[in-house]
Amino acid sequence: MADIHKFKQGEDYYIIDINSGSVHVVDELVYDLLDDEKLRGLDELLAEFKDKYSEEIIREAYGEVEELVTEGILYSKDLYEGIALASDNGESFVKALCLNIVHDCNLRCKYCFADEGEYKGCRKMMSAEVGKKSIDFVIEKSGPRKNIEIDLFGGEPLMAFNTIKEIVEYGKEKEKMHNKNIRFTMTTNATLLNDEIMDYLDKNMGNIVLSIDGRKEINDKVRVRVDGSGSFDAILPKIKKMVEVRDKSKQYYARGTFTRENTDFFEDVKFLAEEGFDEISVEPVVLPEEHPLSLREEDLPTIYEQYDKLYEEMVKRHKEGREFKFYHFNIDLQGGPCVYKRISGCGAGHEYVAITPDGDIYPCHQFVGNEDFKVGSIYDNKELNKDIENKFKKAHIYNKPECKKCWARFYCSGGCQANNYNFNGDMNIPYSLGCKMQKKRIECAIALKSKVMEEK
Numbered sequence: 001m002a003d004i005h006k007f008k009q010g011e012d013y014y015i016i017d018i019n020s021g022s023v024h025v026v027d028e029l030v031y032d033l034l035d036d037e038k039l040r041g042l043d044e045l046l047a048e049f050k051d052k053y054s055e056e057i058i059r060e061a062y063g064e065v066e067e068l069v070t071e072g073i074l075y076s077k078d079l080y081e082g083i084a085l086a087s088d089n090g091e092s093f094v095k096a097l098c099l100n101i102v103h104d105c106n107l108r109c110k111y112c113f114a115d116e117g118e119y120k121g122c123r124k125m126m127s128a129e130v131g132k133k134s135i136d137f138v139i140e141k142s143g144p145r146k147n148i149e150i151d152l153f154g155g156e157p158l159m160a161f162n163t164i165k166e167i168v169e170y171g172k173e174k175e176k177m178h179n180k181n182i183r184f185t186m187t188t189n190a191t192l193l194n195d196e197i198m199d200y201l202d203k204n205m206g207n208i209v210l211s212i213d214g215r216k217e218i219n220d221k222v223r224v225r226v227d228g229s230g231s232f233d234a235i236l237p238k239i240k241k242m243v244e245v246r247d248k249s250k251q252y253y254a255r256g257t258f259t260r261e262n263t264d265f266f267e268d269v270k271f272l273a274e275e276g277f278d279e280i281s282v283e284p285v286v287l288p289e290e291h292p293l294s295l296r297e298e299d300l301p302t303i304y305e306q307y308d309k310l311y312e313e314m315v316k317r318h319k320e321g322r323e324f325k326f327y328h329f330n331i332d333l334q335g336g337p338c339v340y341k342r343i344s345g346c347g348a349g350h351e352y353v354a355i356t357p358d359g360d361i362y363p364c365h366q367f368v369g370n371e372d373f374k375v376g377s378i379y380d381n382k383e384l385n386k387d388i389e390n391k392f393k394k395a396h397i398y399n400k401p402e403c404k405k406c407w408a409r410f411y412c413s414g415g416c417q418a419n420n421y422n423f424n425g426d427m428n429i430p431y432s433l434g435c436k437m438q439k440k441r442i443e444c445a446i447a448l449k450s451k452v453m454e455e456k
Contacts, residue, residue: 003074013031017075018407029053029058039065042062088390094142095347096138098354100355103122106192108224109223185209189231190242211223221261222293264306269313307440345417346417349364354367395417412442
């Protein structure tokens with residue numbers, strides 16, 4: 001099992017101490033001397049690098065590295081496995097809901113995981129009654145947790161705008177009664193935005209995710225209407241206006257997906273930045289390999305190159321005072337998520353669940369429609385299906401053999417449970433292609449953060 005990870009980004013050399021999370025920017029000499037598993041003996045390193053460095057320089061660097069090892073700063077021990085295993089049998093509290101307001105959509109995006117909004121079922125909308133009972137459910141199941149997050153999702157949730165208003169108002173009443181803090185968020189394709197809706201979303205949503213896939217020619221190949229026409233010309237002005245009216249203290253993301261149609265997705269990120277968006281997310285599509293838009297192993301060199309170009313662009317823009325945030329490069333090197341979250345990830349199935357228009361409960365929105373993973377109903381006062389809940393609770397990095405020995409385990413937390421299951425039939429076997437892309441993003445994110453902190 002690796003205890004450190006080393007990588008080069010641009011002209012810089014980095015060492016990550018995996019268990020402590022400490023990051024070290026080093027010179028080429030120290031980079032060469034360190035191996036992932038352990039610090040080798042001095043005599044062995046002197047023999048290996050005698051033609052590249054002088055003995056004096058190697059001895060001096062080795063002594064400094066030895067001090068860091070003695071102090072537990074490098075090759076530190078894993079202190080978290082016991083925490084993870086102890087939590088397996090602890091009590092769970094639901095702190096987040098994905099409310100599938102609408103199982104329908106006015107777009108027919110060609111890569112949609114939800115069958116163009118239908119979720120393997122029939123098209124339907126959530127009633128205000130189901131939405132209100134869902135709020136009652138999460139308040140009851142949240143136990144001592146004060147903060148609750150509710151994502152209004154679809155399909156396209158704004159197809160039921162009046163219902164959304166009723167649900168949100170109910171949530172505001174209930175949070176005061178129960179001393180909770182409910183944060184509503186929304187993911188929308190932006191087609192139905194108008195002045196009234198924009199004003200309402202700005203005032204009531206803690207975060208708004210606005211879907212657009214970048215350049216017009218890319219967006220209009222995949223984000224199409226029922227009649228096959230593209231959506232770009234209609235949505236770009238609306239998204240720009242939504243961001244313009246958005247309270248600057250509140251969050252939003254212009255959020256795209258890249259597929260085999262745009263493995264040059266750096267150009268789409270750059271396009272969105274040049275359109276004035278400073279909160280951007282462009283994420284890899286997840287599809288079966290036989291799908292024409294799926295990403296494959298042979299695409300990885302191109303994808304890595306795009307992340308490298310994005311890193312360079314973001315360093316450059318930071319120096320120029322024109323920086324933007326890229327969702328997958330967000331990383332906190334001075335604290336980050338709590339230990340439990342680093343171990344277990346999003347909490348799907350035990351801390352986070354999705355609720356359908358019928359009130360059925362699933363571990364997350366990506367499991368909706370798979371009856372094997374239905375964990376209950378808001379109309380049923382029984383506990384959630386404990387077998388499924390426990391299966392998700394135990395699907396943390398220490399029960400995933402590949403993750404347990406991976407250097408990125410405390411950053412990705414074992415990956416997406418739905419992707420793992422859909423590709424491998426087992427949540428404890430990671431989705432390999434996703435892992436490889438994630439590791440590249442983590443390296444870029446760490447290097448970028450180091451650069452930015454270095455200049456402050």
